[in-house]
Amino acid sequence: MEQTETVQTATLDESHTEMSEILMPDDTNNLGRALGGSVLHWMDICGAISARRFSRRQVVTASMDHVDFLEAIDLGDVVVTEAYVFETGESSMEAKVDVYAERPSDDERRETATSFFTFVALDGDENAAAVPDLRCPTDEQERKRREALEERSRRRAALAETE
Numbered sequence: 001m002e003q004t005e006t007v008q009t010a011t012l013d014e015s016h017t018e019m020s021e022i023l024m025p026d027d028t029n030n031l032g033r034a035l036g037g038s039v040l041h042w043m044d045i046c047g048a049i050s051a052r053r054f055s056r057r058q059v060v061t062a063s064m065d066h067v068d069f070l071e072a073i074d075l076g077d078v079v080v081t082e083a084y085v086f087e088t089g090e091s092s093m094e095a096k097v098d099v100y101a102e103r104p105s106d107d108e109r110r111e112t113a114t115s116f117f118t119f120v121a122l123d124g125d126e127n128a129a130a131v132p133d134l135r136c137p138t139d140e141q142e143r144k145r146r147e148a149l150e151e152r153s154r155r156r157a158a159l160a161e162t163e
Contacts, residue, residue: 010132012141015054015085015095019046023077023101034073039099039113042081043067047095050083051119054093055131058122062092065116065152066159071101073112078102080109083117086148091128093119096148116152 019042027038044061051059073079080100087094099113123129136142 008132009135010054010056010085011135011137012084012086012145013138015050015083015093017046017050017053017083019049019081021079023073023075023079025075028075032075034077034079034112036069039069039073039079040064040067042079043083043097043099043113043115044117046081046083047097047117048119050085050095050097051093051117051121054085054088054134055119055121055129057129057131058126059093059119060122062118062120064118065155067113067115068155069113071110071112073099073101076103078104079112084144084148085134086145088131088134091121091131093121093131094148094152095119096151116148116155 023034027035029035044064048059048061078101080102081097083095083097085093085095095117097115097117098111100109101112102109121129121131136145
């Protein structure tokens with residue numbers, strides 16, 4: 001079904017997505033820790049859902065920035081992946097995606113991976129389609145957007161220095 005109507009604006013909170021699962025043996029390496037490829041897969045899925053919620057359209061992944069794996073995720077940990085759209089173009093959306101490991105029995109939560117993804121919205125013919133303008137109606141949403149923009153800028157500058 002082709003979408004004929006374009007939403008004019010959408011909020012950062014409308015795009016917020018959180019996925020959770022338990023790290024099971026099929027997604028671990030021989031050390032009992034999460035496979036990097038599995039983590040990247042979860043990040044891509046969560047980011048895509050966030051972009052779909054924001055644009056109300058099908059989306060494709062256009063790019064993914066450098067991924068920082070900050071800490072290991074151990075077998076049995078609860079893996080929480082969070083994403084939200086923080087910037088838009090004509091047909092593209094920038095999403096911040098963070099991964100956390102939780103160990104509820106220890107009341108522990110730690111950040112394990114983070115990156116920035118770009119998604120492109122598609123129309124019914126699978127051509128690039130316009131996306132809504134981003135609104136941040138609350139101070140909290142504006143803070144999250146500003147922090148994402150600053151973090152992405154810092155990370156890209158640091159990567160450029162190493163090249």
